Amino acid sequence: MEQEDLCPPSSCGEITNITHPFRLKGDPIGCGDKRYELACENDVTVLYLYWGKYNVEAINYDNFTVRVVDPGLQQQNCSSLPRYFLSLSNFSDAIGYSDITDPYQASYRIDYSVDQVFQHIVLLNCSHPVADNDKYVNSGSCVKWESEGYIYAIAGDLIAEDFEVGCHVKLVTPTSWRGLHTHKLSYTTILEALLYGFDISWMAGACDHKCGNLSAQRSDCQFDSSKHALRCGKHGSRYPLF
Structure with a gap:
């Protein structure tokens, strides 16, 4: 034994x-x-x-x-x-x-x-409102960094073509919640995914x-x-x- x-x-x-x-x-x-x-x-x-x-x-x-x-x-x-800021790149198996x-x-x-056992949620701070980009989920009045700018969330990896002028990444965090691709996203949905964890x-x-x-x-x-x-x-x- x-x-x-x-x-x-x-x-x-x-x-x-x-x-x-x-x-x-x-x-x-x-x-x-x-x-x-x-x-x-x-x-x-x-x-x-x-x-x-x-x-x-x-x-x-x-x-x-x-x-x-x-x-x-x-x-x-x-x-x-x-x-905490955490992404796939922090893990050694991201290399191979x-x-x-x-x-x-x-x-x-x-x-x-x-x-992969999780995907990313990316939070961005933009100097102006973002329109005509469905990937950007507006946090509304929920989230403010230093009371400046407009905060948006993106579900999944952020690629070059997703960047809007005047926006920069504030935080990357994982989630393993499976509903992100089956819902019309709102910030309530993003928060549910974050609270589920990874x-x-x-x-x-x-x-x-x-x-x-x-x-x-x-x-x-x-x-x-x-x-x-x-x-x-x-x-x-x-x-x-x-």
């Missing part, structure tokens, strides 16, 4: 299923993986990611994701904003899935493809635990959606080793 099997789940606030590879700060040595250590602060489970501290909303052990929310966001307060150095990833490998993946760590050192073995690891399980195989092969 492995050590992780001897460790009872930990809990903090609404998160009651904290188990391997996660651990709470203060759990016994040998329980969980230090790379995935969470903290319990004021009865809220928090995850430290790069320079930020995020509230944990859910841990999904079936698809190897954890959903977190920026603590600057508040229910029933449309003027609340994320505290074989170049992962972080415990958390912005993507995972599923059925021999790589899928997923990050720990699949790379789960693959190392199941398959061993992938680089040393020249092996690959995928999530098989038909079996809801990780599969280990030779690099570039579609056939599992075990």
Whole structure:
């Protein structure tokens, strides 16, 4: 029996299923993986990611994701904003899935493809109102930076052709809410997406635990959606080793 099997789940606030590879700060040595250590602060489970501290909303052990929310966001307060600037470029797997150095990833490998687990919301401050551009969602009276300019949100990546004269980026933040492409967007919808939070993946760590050192073995690891399980195989092969 492995050590992780001897460790009872930990809990903090609404998160009651904290188990391997996660651990709470203060759990016994040998329980969980230090790379995935969470903290319990004021009865809220928090995850430290790069320079930020995020509230944990859910841990999904079936698809190897954890959903977190920026603590600057508040229910029933449309003027609340994320505290942290965070985008795909902050994660090492943005360079390539074989170049992962972080415990958390912005993507995972599923059925021999790589899928992102979140998309961006970009907030811009414009010196004048923006008309005739449906991508720009007006925050109305909700958001003001230093009481100057007009604040707009864009769902998804910001490309060069989206830039309007007199606008500049104030904040980029992730969301994994799936309704952004099925609704006519309003700032209420944008806020709902922000409050939902975003997923990050720990699949790379789960693959190392199941398959061993992938680089040393020249092996690959995928999530098989038909079996809801990780599969280990030779690099570039579609056939599992075990």
